[in-house]
Amino acid sequence: MLDTFxxxxxALLTVAGAALxxxxxxxxxxxxxLIASLLGTAxxxxxxxxxxxxxxxxxxxxxxxxxxxLFVIMLVNLEAAARERQMRKRWPIALAGVxxxxxxxxxxxxxxxxxxxxxxxxxxxxxxVQQIATVLFGEYLLPFEVASVLLLVAIxxxxxxAQREDAR
Amino acid sequence: MYDKFIPTAADYVRFAPEILLTxxxxxxxxxxxGRKEDQRRPYGILSLIALAGAIYLAFPAYNNxxxxxxxxxxxxxxxxxxxxxxxxxxALAVLCSGQYLSREKADSGEYYSLILFSVVGQGVMVTANxxxxxxxxxxxxxxxxxxxxxxxxxDQRNNESALKYFLLGSxxxxxxxxxxxWIYGLTGSTDLSLIRAALGSANPPNVILTGTAAxxxxxxxxxxxxxxxxxxxxxxxxxxxxxxxxxxxxAGPKAAAFAILVRIFMTAFEPIAARWEPIxxxxxxxxxxxxxxxxxxxxxxxxxxxxxxxxxAGYILVAITAQSQIGISAVMFYLAAYTFMNVGAFAAxxxxxxxxxxxxxxxDLAGLGQRQPVTAALLxxxxxxxxxxxxxxxxxxxxxxxxxxxxxxxxxxxxxGLLNSAVAAYxxxxxxxxxxxxxxxxxxxxxxxxxxxxxxxxxxxxxxxxILGVFPSVILNFAGKSGTxxx
Numbered sequence: 001m002l003d004t005f006x007x008x009x010x011a012l013l014t015v016a017g018a019a020l021x022x023x024x025x026x027x028x029x030x031x032x033x034l035i036a037s038l039l040g041t042a043x044x045x046x047x048x049x050x051x052x053x054x055x056x057x058x059x060x061x062x063x064x065x066x067x068x069x070l071f072v073i074m075l076v077n078l079e080a081a082a083r084e085r086q087m088r089k090r091w092p093i094a095l096a097g098v099x100x101x102x103x104x105x106x107x108x109x110x111x112x113x114x115x116x117x118x119x120x121x122x123x124x125x126x127x128x129v130q131q132i133a134t135v136l137f138g139e140y141l142l143p144f145e146v147a148s149v150l151l152l153v154a155i156x157x158x159x160x161x162a163q164r165e166d167a168r
Numbered sequence: 169m170y171d172k173f174i175p176t177a178a179d180y181v182r183f184a185p186e187i188l189l190t191x192x193x194x195x196x197x198x199x200x201x202g203r204k205e206d207q208r209r210p211y212g213i214l215s216l217i218a219l220a221g222a223i224y225l226a227f228p229a230y231n232n233x234x235x236x237x238x239x240x241x242x243x244x245x246x247x248x249x250x251x252x253x254x255x256x257x258x259a260l261a262v263l264c265s266g267q268y269l270s271r272e273k274a275d276s277g278e279y280y281s282l283i284l285f286s287v288v289g290q291g292v293m294v295t296a297n298x299x300x301x302x303x304x305x306x307x308x309x310x311x312x313x314x315x316x317x318x319x320x321x322x323d324q325r326n327n328e329s330a331l332k333y334f335l336l337g338s339x340x341x342x343x344x345x346x347x348x349x350w351i352y353g354l355t356g357s358t359d360l361s362l363i364r365a366a367l368g369s370a371n372p373p374n375v376i377l378t379g380t381a382a383x384x385x386x387x388x389x390x391x392x393x394x395x396x397x398x399x400x401x402x403x404x405x406x407x408x409x410x411x412x413x414x415x416x417x418x419a420g421p422k423a424a425a426f427a428i429l430v431r432i433f434m435t436a437f438e439p440i441a442a443r444w445e446p447i448x449x450x451x452x453x454x455x456x457x458x459x460x461x462x463x464x465x466x467x468x469x470x471x472x473x474x475x476x477x478x479x480x481a482g483y484i485l486v487a488i489t490a491q492s493q494i495g496i497s498a499v500m501f502y503l504a505a506y507t508f509m510n511v512g513a514f515a516a517x518x519x520x521x522x523x524x525x526x527x528x529x530x531x532d533l534a535g536l537g538q539r540q541p542v543t544a545a546l547l548x549x550x551x552x553x554x555x556x557x558x559x560x561x562x563x564x565x566x567x568x569x570x571x572x573x574x575x576x577x578x579x580x581x582x583x584x585g586l587l588n589s590a591v592a593a594y595x596x597x598x599x600x601x602x603x604x605x606x607x608x609x610x611x612x613x614x615x616x617x618x619x620x621x622x623x624x625x626x627x628x629x630x631x632x633x634x635i636l637g638v639f640p641s642v643i644l645n646f647a648g649k650s651g652t653x654x655x
Contacts, residue, residue: 101380108376137173142183142237143300146292149190150308153285156197157315160278161330 007047013040027073035066052129175237182229182236182243185222185251186291192218193284200277211280212266212621218284219259222291226252235297239359242297245650249500250294250427253507254420258287260511260629261416263621264518268412271523274320282319283416286312290424294431299348299358302428306344306392309421310337317409317417323524329408336391336401344388350381351436360436368439375440382437382444389432392425395485396454399478403462406474411521411528414470415514418477419507426484430499434491434653441491448489449581456482456588463595469517469530472595473510476554479592480506486585487569490576497644497651498568504643505561505636509553512629516547519622520615527612530599535608536615543618544603549630551596553637556589561636568644 017037024030042057136144180187196211203209230248235241262283269275289308296302314337318330352358354373355366367378391398406414437444459479466472484506487498520536520543521528536544553560566589573582608614618626636643 104376104380108374111374111376139238140240140300141173141175142240143298143304146301146304146308149285149288150304150311152194153282153289153308153312153315156278156281156285157311160282160315161318161321163321 003047006043010040010043010047013037014044015040028070031066031069031073034069035062038062038066050128052132178232178234179236181232182234182241182295184225184229185255186288188221188225189218189284189288189291192221193281193288196277196281196284209275209277211275211277212262215262215280215284216259219255219262219287222287223252223255226255236295239361240298240301241292241295243295244653245646246427246431246496246500246653247295249646249650250423250503251291253423253504254287254290254294257419257423257507257511258283258416260507260515260625261412261420263625263628264412264415264515266621267619268410268518272320272410279316279319282312282316286316286416287420290420293424294427296428296431297360299351299360299363299432302432303341303345303348306425306428307341309424310341310392313413313417313421316413317405319410319413325408325525326410327408329405332401332408333405340388340391340398342388343384343391347381347384347386347388350377350384354378354381360432363436364438367437372439375443378440379443382433382440383447385432386429386444386447389425389429390451393422393429393481393484394455394478395451395481396458396478399455399458399481402478403466403471403474406477407468407470407528411470411514411518411525414473415511415518418473418514419511422477422481423503423507426481426488426499426503430488430496431653433488434496445489445491448485449578452482452485452489453581453584454482455479455485456585458482460588460591460595463592466595467529467531469533469599470514470528472530472599473513473517476592476596477510479588480510480554482588483566483569483585486578486581487572489578489581490572492572492576493651494568494575494648495572495651496653497647498565498572500647500650501568501636501640501643502565504647505553505565505633508629508632508636509550509560509562512626512633513547513550513554515622515625515629516543516550519543519618519626522613522615527615530602531609532612533599533603534606534612535603537604539608539614540618543615543626546626546630547603548600549633551599553633555593555596559634559637561633561640563637564640564644565636 014037017033017035017040020033021030021037024033038057038061042054042062045057046054192214196214199214200209200211226248229243230245233243233245233248236243241247262280265279265283266275269279286309289305289310289312292301292305293309294305296305314330314334317333318326320326348358351363354377355363357363357366366373372378387398391401394402406418409417433441433444456479459475459477459482463472463475463479466475480502484499484502487495487502489495490498517528520533536547549560553562556562556566570582570585573585
């Protein structure tokens with residue numbers, strides 16, 4: 001009972017935060033609502049007993065990335081952009097698309113989603129973090145390593161783009 | 169239990185080309201850090217060595233074909249073919265870049281590093297057997313390409329190109345990622361063979377949800393191959409980017425995106441093939457029509473080639489719609505032919521554009537037949553191949569595509585496709601007419617003689633185009649053998 005209550009509370013926080021993040025006019029407000037949405041997701045992770053993801057979500061996204069977002073928003077003058085007419089002219093098309101998708105989803109929920117059988121429960125002996133480590137450095141070793149190339153490319157790209165001309 | 173933490177020797181052999189390219193990409197940046205302003209810059213040569221080494225290493229990998237790194241990658245004939253194709257496309261782009269960068273005074277190591285990293289991403293993509301690897305590979309390739317598109321930071325056109333490509337590209341990748349998340353939720357796996365097993369099982373997940381997931385992934389990939397209605401970015405980005413980068417973008421990342429589109433839809437989504445066939449049918453036709461008819465009105469040759477590349481994506485989608493082994497072989501052959509003829513045409517544009525890319529209108533090519541008979545002749549080979557004239561690779565490419573379509577009873581799509589390629593002949597021939605029949609205008613200075621890397625790229629592409637047109641079997645045998653995708 002209490003579980004259900006918390007699930008709906010976190011789900012509401014996630015969805016409402018996301019909706020407000022895209023509809024608010026001021027960029028700072030958008031970022032703050034995105035933080036709320038991410039906190040909701042973190043709560044959902046916790047309810048799934050994924051403690052590691054819960055901690056990572058808060059430390060990395062809420063603590064790290066979103067603070068960086070706010071810094072950038074405050075450094076760049078977005079006041080002018082907020083006064084511009086926003087691109088909302090096509091909203092009827094977007095609404096039609098969303099309604100169509102919602103109808104399809106409702107229809108398939110009626111039929112029953114038929115999800116795959118859940119995987120066997122992990123061994124109780126190993127902790128959550130330890131299990132993640134086993135999977136990350138065993139089965140998913142290559143994606144983990146190749147992601148570092150992705151980060152390297154992003155850093156090189158950012159430096160190329162941001163470098164001052166006389167420093168060349 | 170710790171065995172699985174240590175990759176086997178076979179894993180390394182199968183992944184060796186990408187490891188080599190990553191090492192060289194990093195090495196170039198390290199060398200640049202230690203160089204003084206006036207010292208020689210060997211980055212182009214180093215990149216070519218790296219790419220040649222990667223092509224060389226792709227063969228032992230192929231001889232040891234099989235899955236690598238716990239099934240994350242699968243090295244098979246199909247993957248090897250596209251791997252080598254992407255390396256070759258990058259090598260051709262590197263050959264064109266040296267002169268271009270020194271002309272624009274932007275010679276630097278990062279440019280070459282980014283090209284190498286981009287190719288690493290494409291290599292990961294075409295051999296990926298896991299949606300996670302597909303995503304990481306696609307992002308490496310894309311981010312490097314976004315930066316390359318805006319590499320001349322003080323050029324307004326470069327900025328526009330990079331910004332448009334980056335914003336729309338990130339949006340498209342988000343669609344792909346969302347689709348992957350849905351698929352994971354529905355099938356409990358991101359492994360292509362396991363997804364196929366789940367979708368083809370006696371009790372498959374709800375088909376509406378599976379269809380939505382497949383559609384989301386299709387949107388992401390259709391953007392990368394610039395299929396209708398996600399093609400709008402292509403002309404602006406190709407026009408604004410530096411010419412050698414446009415050459416690269418139109419070949420490597422595109423071939424890799426097609427490869428992974430074919431692999432995902434022909435393996436993982438094969439059990440629901442009947443449902444996505446109509447979507448592919450319409451997309452293929454619309455892409456051909458939009459590309460060809462918009463190209464008719466272009467005055468800028470880079471935009472013309474951009475629209476032409478959209479049209480060619482449409483032809484390739486026709487072969488994918490056929491959903492057969494011969495269709496896959498046709499896709500492989502066409503992309504090989506397309507790479508050479510398109511990169512060749514862009515190489516010629518790179519040379520003729522002049523400093524700051526001042527001369528990129530079709531009218532600026534007037535009189536090229538007299539001024540530079542060799543360049544004009546080589547460009548003619550590429551344009552004739554793009555039309556699909558016999559004795560060029562483009563002819564056999566189209567021939568196999570439409571043959572595959574007819575074999576799968578796609579009669580209407582074949583007829584409409586052939587009509588489209590007749591329309592296409594008009595705008596390619598117009599360039600030829602301007603080159604040979606019109607007198608040079610005094611406002612356009614005679615281009616300097618072609619030399620160095622661009623000449624090598626031009627002649628190499630032209631020779632490859634003609635070889636594919638006269639002896640198509642060199643590639644076709646391999647493509648025919650590798651057209652089976654083992655789930």
